[in-house]
Amino acid sequence: MMWILGAVIMLLVAWRVDWRALLADKGRQHLCFGAAMALVFLWMLQAGIRDGLEVHFLGLTTLALMLGWRLSQLMALLALLLVTAFGVESWPEFGVNLWLGVILPIAVSYFVFLLTYSYLYRHLFVYIFVAGFFNAALTMAVKSLAMAAYMVWSGQYGWQTVQSDYLSILPLLLFPEALLNGMAITLLVVFRPQWMCTFYDRDYLNNR
Structure with a gap:
């Protein structure tokens, strides 16, 4: 059921993408698929004690700030499909991974960006x-807590197991996730600001 709802969300997202502009821009296409491949390699580096409780870096905050709400969802979906096809994730859990590993964290990341753009200097x-460093840590925390809640709710593991074998690792992941995204965003806005669809020189550099 979850994968059906996720598919509906993705179809609605794809419906609102300006495909004509994207297909006419080869550079944007390369950026999108390059970002998806980077996620594949990042998500394949997993560690965990029990099946379903593996942890890995997300990189979705950078993706959301780079591609925007719609394209980041679609490219993360592509990465999830490839990771699942490679056997890193299981097909029965595809719907859960789509909702809790793609849709939710990207929504959190982009919402935090919108808050900073609207209410902060x-x-x-x-x-x-x-919008980068703190946002990435928050996104990792939300995703991990949501996955932990699902594991307990679905009966796959008890709360004590989830807390000791999954959530106990979370504090060790927050700073590296924040640092990874913060460094990536810093390099991009300095050397490739045209790749960041949420970064505007008139706002962040010329606004005094």
């Missing part, structure tokens, strides 16, 4: 440290 360091 538009400055380069706000973009990097709040």
Whole structure:
């Protein structure tokens, strides 16, 4: 059922994409598929004690700030399909991974960006440290807590098992996830700002 609802969401997202502009822009296409492949390699680096309780870096905050709400969802979906096809994730859990590993974290990341853009002073360091660094840690926390809640609710593991074998690792992941995304976003806004669809020179550099 979850994968059906996820498919409906993705179809609605795809419906709103400007495909004509995307197909006419070869550079944007390469950026999108390159980002998806980067996620595949990042998500394949998993560690865990029990099946279903593996942890890995997300990288979705960078993806959301780079491609925007719609394309980031579609490219993360492509990455999830490939990771599942390679056997890293299981097909029966595809719907759960789609909702809790793609749709939810990207929604959180983009919502935090919108909050910073709307209510905080538009400055380069706000973009990097709040919309990037802090946002990535928050997104990792939300995703992990949601997955833990699902594991307990579905009866796959008890709360004590989830807490000791999964959530206990979470504090060790927050800073590296934040640092990974913060560094990536810093490099992109310095050397490839045209790749970041949420970064505007007139707001973050020229706004004084």
